[in-house]
Amino acid sequence: MDLQKRNEPHAAAAPAPVAELRASDADRDRIADILREALAEGRLTADEHAERVEGVLKAKTVGELEVFIKDLPAAHQGRTTPAHTSVPHRPAAGAIPPVADENVVAVFSAATRKGRWRPGRRLHAYAIFGSVEIDLSEAIFEYQQVVIKAVSVFGDVQIRVPENVSLRGTGGGVLGNFEVRTLDAAESEAPVIYVDGWAVLGNVEARPKRGKFVADILDRVQRKAEKHLRKHL
Numbered sequence: 001m002d003l004q005k006r007n008e009p010h011a012a013a014a015p016a017p018v019a020e021l022r023a024s025d026a027d028r029d030r031i032a033d034i035l036r037e038a039l040a041e042g043r044l045t046a047d048e049h050a051e052r053v054e055g056v057l058k059a060k061t062v063g064e065l066e067v068f069i070k071d072l073p074a075a076h077q078g079r080t081t082p083a084h085t086s087v088p089h090r091p092a093a094g095a096i097p098p099v100a101d102e103n104v105v106a107v108f109s110a111a112t113r114k115g116r117w118r119p120g121r122r123l124h125a126y127a128i129f130g131s132v133e134i135d136l137s138e139a140i141f142e143y144q145q146v147v148i149k150a151v152s153v154f155g156d157v158q159i160r161v162p163e164n165v166s167l168r169g170t171g172g173g174v175l176g177n178f179e180v181r182t183l184d185a186a187e188s189e190a191p192v193i194y195v196d197g198w199a200v201l202g203n204v205e206a207r208p209k210r211g212k213f214v215a216d217i218l219d220r221v222q223r224k225a226e227k228h229l230r231k232h233l
Contacts, residue, residue: 020062026184031065034072034075090194096194106126109130118140119139130156132150136193141165141191143191144189145194147194150197155203160212162214164187164190164213166185170194170195171195178197
């Protein structure tokens with residue numbers, strides 16, 4: 001009898017409840033979006049919003065995140081949006097022209113592109129014994145797809161994007177560092193920034209800028225929602 005018990009297969013371990021799963025950056029972004037909307041609607045005061053956002057940044061599990069929105073309507077609404085489809089690592093052939101709309105060059109110097117500006121579909125950045133900074137955190141995107149070609153030779157290229165866009169990278173380093181932090185936007189109409197190039201005894205880095213969001217995307221989504229609402233009234 002004991003042998004039979006020992007030979008019986010063990011029951012499969014039950015999966016951990018969703019609330020106990022480790023929270024991802026996407027989970028935190030979702031909760032932060034709900035809190036931002038609640039602030040705009042007047043459901044939260046500025047102090048309450050700041051306190052909850054601080055808690056979201058410190059939360060470790062999905063359950064800890066849900067606590068910050070349990071008294072908000074968004075926490076009790078079913079998710080009707082389709083599953084997110086990840087954008088490809090390269091734009092479609094012919095979608096982006098090969099000629100750059102703008103060149104940012106630093107040779108034994110520094111060059112910066114930042115503030116409220118309108119990037120074209122293609123931007124080339126060259127840092128030769130110099131540094132280039134491309135900050136898209138406050139940019140006005142007129143195109144959904146933007147390609148940045150970054151080449152660093154004994155130099156440094158820093159690229160910063162808002163947190164609510166998609167970011168992809170293709171490139172490498174030759175005794176240097178080429179690093180692009182992949183980012184997926186929750187909104188399907190959000191801009192997609194493709195970074196490619198090389199770092200030769202230099203550095204190329206692209207990542208989101210914490211706390212920066214493209215307001216244009218939110219405005220566009222709000223107008224779309226209002227149009228949909230008026231259609232059904």
